[in-house]
Amino acid sequence: MLGAFPDGGRQTRARRYSGPINTRIVLARRPVGWVDEGCFATEDVAEPEIGPEDVLLQSVYLSLDPYLRGRMNEGPSYAPGFALGAPIVSRVVARVIASRNARFAVGEHVWGFLDWAERVRVPRGEGLHKIDPALGRISHAVSVLGMPGLTAWIGAIQIGQPVPGDTVYVSSAAGAVGQLAGQFAKRAGARVVGSVGSEAKRAHLLARGGFDAVFNYKTTPPDEALRSHCPRGIDVYFDNVGGTTLEAALRHANAAARFPVCGMISAYNTEGDAGIRGLQAVLTKRITMTGFIIYDHVHHLPAYQARVAPWLRSGELWFDEDIVPGGLAQAPAALVGLFKGEAMGKRLVQVAPE
Amino acid sequence: MLGAFPDGGRQTRARRYSGPINTRIVLARRPVGWVDEGCFATEDVAEPEIGPEDVLLQSVYLSLDPYLRGRMNEGPSYAPGFALGAPIVSRVVARVIASRNARFAVGEHVWGFLDWAERVRVPRGEGLHKIDPALGRISHAVSVLGMPGLTAWIGAIQIGQPVPGDTVYVSSAAGAVGQLAGQFAKRAGARVVGSVGSEAKRAHLLARGGFDAVFNYKTTPPDEALRSHCPRGIDVYFDNVGGTTLEAALRHANAAARFPVCGMISAYNTEGDAGIRGLQAVLTKRITMTGFIIYDHVHHLPAYQARVAPWLRSGELWFDEDIVPGGLAQAPAALVGLFKGEAMGKRLVQVAPE
Numbered sequence: 034m035l036g037a038f039p040d041g042g043r044q045t046r047a048r049r050y051s052g053p054i055n056t057r058i059v060l061a062r063r064p065v066g067w068v069d070e071g072c073f074a075t076e077d078v079a080e081p082e083i084g085p086e087d088v089l090l091q092s093v094y095l096s097l098d099p100y101l102r103g104r105m106n107e108g109p110s111y112a113p114g115f116a117l118g119a120p121i122v123s124r125v126v127a128r129v130i131a132s133r134n135a136r137f138a139v140g141e142h143v144w145g146f147l148d149w150a151e152r153v154r155v156p157r158g159e160g161l162h163k164i165d166p167a168l169g170r171i172s173h174a175v176s177v178l179g180m181p182g183l184t185a186w187i188g189a190i191q192i193g194q195p196v197p198g199d200t201v202y203v204s205s206a207a208g209a210v211g212q213l214a215g216q217f218a219k220r221a222g223a224r225v226v227g228s229v230g231s232e233a234k235r236a237h238l239l240a241r242g243g244f245d246a247v248f249n250y251k252t253t254p255p256d257e258a259l260r261s262h263c264p265r266g267i268d269v270y271f272d273n274v275g276g277t278t279l280e281a282a283l284r285h286a287n288a289a290a291r292f293p294v295c296g297m298i299s300a301y302n303t304e305g306d307a308g309i310r311g312l313q314a315v316l317t318k319r320i321t322m323t324g325f326i327i328y329d330h331v332h333h334l335p336a337y338q339a340r341v342a343p344w345l346r347s348g349e350l351w352f353d354e355d356i357v358p359g360g361l362a363q364a365p366a367a368l369v370g371l372f373k374g375e376a377m378g379k380r381l382v383q384v385a386p387e
Numbered sequence: 388m389l390g391a392f393p394d395g396g397r398q399t400r401a402r403r404y405s406g407p408i409n410t411r412i413v414l415a416r417r418p419v420g421w422v423d424e425g426c427f428a429t430e431d432v433a434e435p436e437i438g439p440e441d442v443l444l445q446s447v448y449l450s451l452d453p454y455l456r457g458r459m460n461e462g463p464s465y466a467p468g469f470a471l472g473a474p475i476v477s478r479v480v481a482r483v484i485a486s487r488n489a490r491f492a493v494g495e496h497v498w499g500f501l502d503w504a505e506r507v508r509v510p511r512g513e514g515l516h517k518i519d520p521a522l523g524r525i526s527h528a529v530s531v532l533g534m535p536g537l538t539a540w541i542g543a544i545q546i547g548q549p550v551p552g553d554t555v556y557v558s559s560a561a562g563a564v565g566q567l568a569g570q571f572a573k574r575a576g577a578r579v580v581g582s583v584g585s586e587a588k589r590a591h592l593l594a595r596g597g598f599d600a601v602f603n604y605k606t607t608p609p610d611e612a613l614r615s616h617c618p619r620g621i622d623v624y625f626d627n628v629g630g631t632t633l634e635a636a637l638r639h640a641n642a643a644a645r646f647p648v649c650g651m652i653s654a655y656n657t658e659g660d661a662g663i664r665g666l667q668a669v670l671t672k673r674i675t676m677t678g679f680i681i682y683d684h685v686h687h688l689p690a691y692q693a694r695v696a697p698w699l700r701s702g703e704l705w706f707d708e709d710i711v712p713g714g715l716a717q718a719p720a721a722l723v724g725l726f727k728g729e730a731m732g733k734r735l736v737q738v739a740p741e
Contacts, residue, residue, distance in 0.1 A: 313651045323669075324674050
């Protein structure tokens, strides 16, 4: 995965400032269908200066997540869209490099929804969350111990409610959310089946453990795979992709199945909407399909972290981070690659050393 | 509505018995797409004789319900399919005309899942439910105080959970379930909007009360109607029809909306499945879509009857029965008409006087 972005620096670099420079990445044009690197531009801007109560941060890790695709559109999704010409914003892990705020000391690590920039000024330190280094790696604050992890927990456990004997099917199973959703369901006693988009991911997931079966949806038709790997049908389908995968899950669902809907990435990057066929199964099989957005569940984060951090430390739970090196300039290509299914685990861009 | 079936007796009448005759209606051929009367045949068969512990019934009211369409197919739905050449079965209100069973006395009324026949022998009286005449009209046992009523309650109240200030949209609002779903939501304090398929139904529902607005989906595009009648969006969509109506409801849904899915009649009678577009709204609006089948909720029936029967007696709740006269021979045409949207309220076929 790493180093797979030879075109990473191709996007326009606009120089419109000649003093001490900071660099940021902005939305240059809205994507139509698939995102390409031309949707982004790298800009040199003034080095931020901080006023009273402000905090200055050095970005360390940008969190790249599928939901960012929705924010690149004009229309509303569950998060507001990025403005044209304005910086891309995502969860970012950063280090305090200057502070005029008593709550933040130089050298501390924080995360927040921040501009994709080398350095960011945060007025009054608002919206920043301190990272407890005792919990795990600092990147975990935006991955396994952050929103992707909580997303997996809420969907797989709170909405899915698997019990021993149930079969849980997870799509995008090698992704940040999928790998955890599968492991959490497995801990609950379920048979867990995952689908991925490459042989490498399939082999990797099987080797990592936590999944009873993994199939490559690009080489095995979902119907065939679900028939053979879910012989007793599906009780929980953790939907990360929508589309024909959701249609197959509807066909193989058992009565009273739960479908936590976490993502429909198959629809994010395509203009058309072919429609979901066979939705009558919701009625005939009395399925409950529950869309959920993690913003509604953030109050569970401390309890989630308290439960899951020990499993991570003990090695009972594994988690893959796919850290793209090469600095901020790699972010556009890394995001394009994420939408293409390149990432093995949670994708982050390393902007600076920890 | 009544008397609208000039072709009611057109179907094949098979005489294969020459003794005392009983008449029944069987599935003559499986429908492809829309049902027509040629799917049914009327047969003369031997008059049933009863043995020890048996009960002999005279059918009084056949209950005609949309779910019967699914049972006419070969493939499994939530109820098993009818066999070719075997009688159609539905809920039937009947009078005991002979009994060798101590639990049932001649003259009592019962309901059960019974063959569509003039007279039916019930071995050991199994599966029969006595009708308490104190609760209401005997037909109510298969309508407002039976499964259609409980279906409306479970969907509108238990799954929909409307609160004052919510907007509840009900499709097929003049149907047996829809008219009650709307009234129950209204009692819960919601603004209630219904859609129907004719001007007559629209005028009737508005005159009957319990709905704040009613539109005719055949003359007003759902998007336009929902925009004007649900200015604050939809919090509960009680889905009886699926299809493009469901798509419109997804577009107009509020965050955290509940979609009890009770029927998808638009898909029952068509061969193709165009697919539901815009299902991503389940995710972006964190909608919960819950398919439900009333068989899972029958244990609530006594409590439901206890709550609702007084409202019916006091006139706080209204309920329309669309009783088709003319005897058993009218049943095929009456069912075809139900699928075409002819019924105004709960459709029953009167086989014999009460």
